[in-house]
Amino acid sequence: MRKTATKRGGMIPTQSGPRDLPSDAAPASAESVIPGAGPAIRPGERPTVRLRDAGPDDQPRYAPEWLELREGPDAAARSGELLDPLRIRLANMPGKAGIVVHDLGCGTGSMGRWLAPRLDGPQHWILHDRDPYLLHFAAVASPRSAADGSRVTVETRRGDVGLLTPDALAGASLVTASALLDVLSREEIETLAAACTGAGCPALLTLSVAGRVELTPSDPLDTEIAEAFNAHQRRSGMLGPDAITVACEAFSDRGATVRLHPSAWRLGPADAALTAQWLRGWVGAAVEQRPDLRERADRYLQDRLAACRAGELQVVVHHSDLLALSRPTGGES
Numbered sequence: 001m002r003k004t005a006t007k008r009g010g011m012i013p014t015q016s017g018p019r020d021l022p023s024d025a026a027p028a029s030a031e032s033v034i035p036g037a038g039p040a041i042r043p044g045e046r047p048t049v050r051l052r053d054a055g056p057d058d059q060p061r062y063a064p065e066w067l068e069l070r071e072g073p074d075a076a077a078r079s080g081e082l083l084d085p086l087r088i089r090l091a092n093m094p095g096k097a098g099i100v101v102h103d104l105g106c107g108t109g110s111m112g113r114w115l116a117p118r119l120d121g122p123q124h125w126i127l128h129d130r131d132p133y134l135l136h137f138a139a140v141a142s143p144r145s146a147a148d149g150s151r152v153t154v155e156t157r158r159g160d161v162g163l164l165t166p167d168a169l170a171g172a173s174l175v176t177a178s179a180l181l182d183v184l185s186r187e188e189i190e191t192l193a194a195a196c197t198g199a200g201c202p203a204l205l206t207l208s209v210a211g212r213v214e215l216t217p218s219d220p221l222d223t224e225i226a227e228a229f230n231a232h233q234r235r236s237g238m239l240g241p242d243a244i245t246v247a248c249e250a251f252s253d254r255g256a257t258v259r260l261h262p263s264a265w266r267l268g269p270a271d272a273a274l275t276a277q278w279l280r281g282w283v284g285a286a287v288e289q290r291p292d293l294r295e296r297a298d299r300y301l302q303d304r305l306a307a308c309r310a311g312e313l314q315v316v317v318h319h320s321d322l323l324a325l326s327r328p329t330g331g332e333s
């Protein structure tokens, strides 16, 4: 877990999943912490999601509790504006009795629960993740009906989406992903874009971190924490806030038409549990990147969590949604 978290930038609450704080920098009450998703207990242990014992070479794990916590705000943030051009594209695919959707890095399947009921017609969803535990949750809680009541079916595929090939997308009508791009490397995003454009398949890639947050009321330390967090996200080749730009270029360079739309989390008193987890991860990653911030960041986190509990904190975490309409292949319009 430790190594992977470094390689992938670990789990940041915003785009990837929560990171922990080192034990001596984790002042939040234990009962408010999602087991396996929030601050780790042991010094130096990476956060994310230690669901059960894992070796140093294991990939980071995302706690289903964390994914559940963010599902509502994710749904509220997703850009409905990109759906009409997507619907038009899907409707123009000839000779289809239904659509086949590949959801990459599906986690517990929140993208399908949001999107399937917004699209008409029979749908078959192929849910990809490297974590079999999350795939199980995704399959169990998969959507059953399309917007027009048509049947929705699912299957799961375990694997690394950074190695996707056009062959793996043969017959695909749509590729989706949510909160995934920023934990990929440039090479992995290029591979993903090549697979989608090679298969002539549109891609709806949502909730990629934009690297900007706004906290109200503001604090002098906000900017420093944000910059350290962004630097942390870029560690070990992961793109973090640069992912969306790289993805736009990767799809455009391969002839796709790309549209972007903002999809910010707007967190207020009703989202206190998510905000608190996000804060711990955000500040924790910043301290990991800049240990010299620790003392000030500890105080900052305590103050922010207290404001959050009192319903006096508002947070905007900026994200972007991307729709890439690849040139159709194989006779599709």
Ligand SMILES: C[S@@+](CC[C@H](N)C(=O)[O-])C[C@H]1O[C@@H](n2cnc3c(N)ncnc32)[C@H](O)[C@@H]1O
Pocket (backbone or CB within 6 Å): 015, 016, 017, 061, 062, 067, 074, 104, 105, 106, 107, 108, 109, 110, 111, 128, 129, 130, 131, 134, 159, 160, 161, 162, 177, 178, 179, 180, 183
């Ligand atoms: C932040 S979670 C998002 C989950 C889900 N899409 C959502 O929006 O709730 C990222 C997911 O991507 C998966 N993931 C990350 N990198 C991956 C890779 N290279 N191959 C397959 N799955 C990956 C993780 O296991 C996790 O389920």
